[in-house]
Amino acid sequence: MTPRYARHQRTTLAIATAVAAGALFTTGLTGGASAQTPADTFGKAPLAAAPTALSATARTALVQQAQANAAETARRIGLGAKEKLVVKDVVRDVDGTVHTRYERTYAGLPVLGGDLVVHTAKNGKTRGVTKATTSAVKVASLKPQITAAKAEKQAVSAARTLGSAKTSADGARKVVWAGGGKPVLAYETVVGGLQDDGTPNRLHVITDAATGKKLFEYQGIETGTGKSLYSGTVTLNTTKSGSSYQLYDTTRGGHKTYNLKHRATSSTGTLFTDSDDVWGTGSASSSSTDQTAAVDAAYGAQVTWDFYKNTFGRSGIKNDGQAAYSRVHYGNAYVNAFWDDSCFCMTYGDGDGNTHPLTSLDVAGHEMSHGVTSNTAGLEYSGESGGLNEATSDIFGTGVEFYANSASDPGDYLIGEQIDINGDGTPLRYMDKPSKDGGSADSWSSSVGNLDVHYSSGVANHFFYLLSEGSGAKTINGVSYNSPTSNGSTVTGIGRAKALQIWYKALTTYFTSTTNYKSARTGTLSAAADLYGSGSTEYKAVAAAWSAVNVS
Known part of the structure; x- marks a missing residue:
């Protein structure tokens, strides 16, 4: 487990991927962003094992087909009678090889750490299976020996060490925990609230349902940083609505940029609008209506989308053609930025004195990449x-x-x-x-x-x-x-x-x-x-x- 650090120490670690921003003047145009040219090129002929760019319709069809065949796939790869597969993602290579990522259930319970990827050749033959656990998924009993209330109490106590003031959990569910070796019946409890540096808390605690022992914990909020105020004058895709313009990019999955106005630490916020489509001043400002941080967030989302699409053929974080959204001016003098799966959004603080927004380009790329990881390998954050x-x-x-x-x-x-x-x-x-x-x-x-x-x-x-x-x-x-x-x-x-x-x-x-x-x-x-x-x-x-x- 990750050790507990002193609070000032933990905050320093949390911002270890946070980048404050400098001066930038930005112009937004409705006519569309100028095309990005990758600094790296990979040759004219795509590699046979490189992923193909799938349309949303094609990806959906592959997912539906894989789910329809899930029972047969489970039997073919040797899973037990109580185990079922749920499709999470599908990747198809240029040569026709398909990699299907599955979550697993056992007797109807989610198996945490039981995910796997089935690699299928173009001719339909299974080339191999990559599993998160090599242990057979099987538990002696599905009846807990401790109550869900006891598991929740333990989770709330763990959350308090992170500064959460919550006195109750958001709920506990029965699961099979397979991430630590031999699978066991367990509870997964989630505790919300805020950590003491203002970062949202979404602590997941896994408790053995037979002994009450804490088996694992991880934070569902993933922190990091980037930079955009340093990008000079940039072109943004915006949308005209009535007599004003919105920071709403319809060309990249519908990305929107919202303002939390230094007050909110939850909710979506207010969509940024402007009367003349010229955004920002090029200087950081402590004003809660400052547009410059919003420009950086929107530009960062735009470039990150283009990077993934033009480098890997990936259309958005989930590869489904849909954008996440961004929120700026989070909290008061919040020195961090984070990705949150639950809202499918990026959030940026304004740093010390609310004059150093953490909206740089590598921050945006870092944050949205947490989303890509969550929707592919799902690497546990511990x-x-x-x-x-x-x-x-x-x-x-x-x-x-x-x-x-x-x-x-x-x-x-x-x-x-x-x-x-x-x-x-x-x-x-x-x-x-x-x-x-x-x-x-x-x-x-x-x-x-x-x-x-x-x-x-x-x-x-x-x-x-x-x-x-x-x-x-x-x-x-x-x-x-x-x-x-x-x-x-x-x-x-x-x-x-x-x-x-x-x-x-x-x-x-x-x-x-x-x-x-x-x-x-x-x-x-x-x-x-x-x-x-x-x-x-x-x-x-x-x-x-x-x-x-x-x-x-």
Whole structure:
């Protein structure tokens, strides 16, 4: 479990992916955003194992077909009579291979940590199954020995350590917990409210229904940051309604940007409108009606959508063509930003004095990538899987920044380099040598899973940098890096474009909710083999980069 830190310490960790914003002048046009040109290109011919871009209709048809065949699939892969499969997602590769991600139930109860992916060749034959647990899902009894009230009391107590003032849980449900080895009957209890730094609380506590022992807990609110005030003058897609314009992008799934006006910590807020379609002042303001933060949030959502679509063929966070929405001016002087699955939205605070909004571009990319992870692998936000969850957001947030190719903010492998949260001009995280932030891990050890997820992410961040750029000293876009290896090896990078493709394929087809670093190595090697071949330079580079961060 992630250890409990002092409150000021926990807040620092929570904003370890939060980036404050600077000055920006922005013009919004209804005529449509200028097309983004990716800084990286992947060649004219798509890779055979790369995902195809599915229309919403095509994806829905694949999901419905897979669900109709779920009982036969369960039988074919050897599940028990009490087990059923529920389709979560479907990915189809260029060569016709289909990867279907399922949640599992047992006797009608959700099996947490029981998710799996079935890989099916174009001819209909099963190529393999990737499971979150290898244990047979079976429990001796479906009758709890403790009451739901006892489980709820324990969960409320755990939430209080995070600052929640809630005196009751939002509810408890019976589940089968398979995330810790042998499956057991359990309660999953969720406690809401607010943490003591103002971040919403959505604590999930898993309690053994026979003994009352707490088995696991994780936070359902995933925190992070980005930057957009540094992007200079940008073009936004807006919508005219009557005599005014709305921050409503109908070309990218219907993304809207709302104002919480420094008061609300819940609800949607008020949609931003403007009379002349010229948004923001280019300066941060403590005013609750300031548009500049809204411009950054809208632009960040716009670029992130384009990054995923043009890089991976993914249409929105759920790959269903529908946008999330953004909220700015959350709370009062809130120094953070977060993704929340329950509202399917990004939320940004305005930082110290309400004059440092955390709406930067890499923040937007980071936050929406939490949503992508939730709707694909579902990496549990605790332990090693939590570190991989955070690293995934850093990796794709970095990809968004490079994709934007902005002269005002060139792409780099620094996280939060513009916000000066530390007060000394240093970034929040360094992908080339994560330990430079004073807490992140450069390489794997048996204690990595005990770190806060913003620190255990260092292992995967370092792997990604090495895979992209290689080890040793170099300068990229004016930034100097010097990446070490734990085994003294020299790693030659394969380029960020290929590294992103490998990580995305692994996330969407080989990672599960319980993936740890060892299985992440296996998953990325499988992805590299699919995309480039098992004897390829790319495959060998993946192996070398993991070995260089002590994952074997």
